[in-house]
Amino acid sequence: MRKLLLTVMLSCLAFFLSVAQPVVKTSVDKDEVLIGQQFNLKVQATFAGDDFFIKWINVPDSLQHFELIQKSKIDSTFANQHLSGLSQTFTFTSFDSGKWTLPTFNIIFNGAKNDSITNVFTDSLPMTVSFSTADTTQALKDIKAIRQVEAANPIWYWIGGTVLLLLLGLLIYWLFKRNKKVTKIETLPSNLSPYEEALQQLENLSAYNLALPKEVLQYHVKLIEIFRCYLSRKENSDYQNKTTGDILIALKDNYRSREVISKASTALRFSDAVKFAKYTPPAAETIINKQLIKDSIDIIESPVTNNKL
Numbered sequence: 001m002r003k004l005l006l007t008v009m010l011s012c013l014a015f016f017l018s019v020a021q022p023v024v025k026t027s028v029d030k031d032e033v034l035i036g037q038q039f040n041l042k043v044q045a046t047f048a049g050d051d052f053f054i055k056w057i058n059v060p061d062s063l064q065h066f067e068l069i070q071k072s073k074i075d076s077t078f079a080n081q082h083l084s085g086l087s088q089t090f091t092f093t094s095f096d097s098g099k100w101t102l103p104t105f106n107i108i109f110n111g112a113k114n115d116s117i118t119n120v121f122t123d124s125l126p127m128t129v130s131f132s133t134a135d136t137t138q139a140l141k142d143i144k145a146i147r148q149v150e151a152a153n154p155i156w157y158w159i160g161g162t163v164l165l166l167l168l169g170l171l172i173y174w175l176f177k178r179n180k181k182v183t184k185i186e187t188l189p190s191n192l193s194p195y196e197e198a199l200q201q202l203e204n205l206s207a208y209n210l211a212l213p214k215e216v217l218q219y220h221v222k223l224i225e226i227f228r229c230y231l232s233r234k235e236n237s238d239y240q241n242k243t244t245g246d247i248l249i250a251l252k253d254n255y256r257s258r259e260v261i262s263k264a265s266t267a268l269r270f271s272d273a274v275k276f277a278k279y280t281p282p283a284a285e286t287i288i289n290k291q292l293i294k295d296s297i298d299i300i301e302s303p304v305t306n307n308k309l
Helices: 002-018 155-180 194-207 213-235 244-254 258-276 283-301 303-307
Strands: 023-028 032-034 038-046 052-055 066-071 075-079 082-093 098-101 106-111 117-121 126-130
Touching: 194 213, 194 283, 213 244, 213 258, 213 283, 244 258, 258 283
Parallel strands: 032 126
Antiparallel strands: 023 038, 038 082, 052 106, 066 082, 075 082, 098 126, 106 117
């Protein structure tokens, strides 16, 4: 019986010795800090990786008297290509002055070869949190007496603000009146009268090839420009930026002839259809439209029409 009992005890001892027990170390980089100052807590665990499955510690964001600022990634160490240790650093701070103790944290080691569970706790470390010490080497300074603030007279601010508002108003009024002025059209010096220049430019339109849609479009654009330029020189007013509707209203106000309104309206609206609606008319209709513009100019130049202004 003694031999049997000794054999069992030796076997158990050999089994426990074959499984290395985990070791946990806890350390801080400083054990005394000022309020709000940070310090680091480092936890290291050494074990045989083949013998345990580890449930690492879980540190909450807020502890009694301490606040967790950040935590590093878990570092691993290996021996003979086997996991042999883990470590992690936690950064804390405190805003409570006094002598406190960091709590313990549990690391659970589950046996990989059996159902054993080993709970290993980190050390509870003392920590002193204090205020910064006053510098007694400096001489104390007297408290300065309360100084009366001189009240500034606000009337100058009101006067300055009023003047600025008036200047701003005058500037806005000047800009508005400037934009309201009718800009005279700037034309190149010409020895020809407006009528002669318009006829000459109408004759130059014969250079366009009306078999090409692109040139037909340019033809009608140029046709409208000729009529606008003629009216601008004839009446010494800017017609270049006016729409077809604006031109017809101006013709109605300046000339009482229904014929000129009818011909000009037909010609301008036809050219607008070519320009904006991408309509490509036959060459014969384009020639007729040119004739309508010429007839409108002839009617405006006629003495009968001029006597009805």
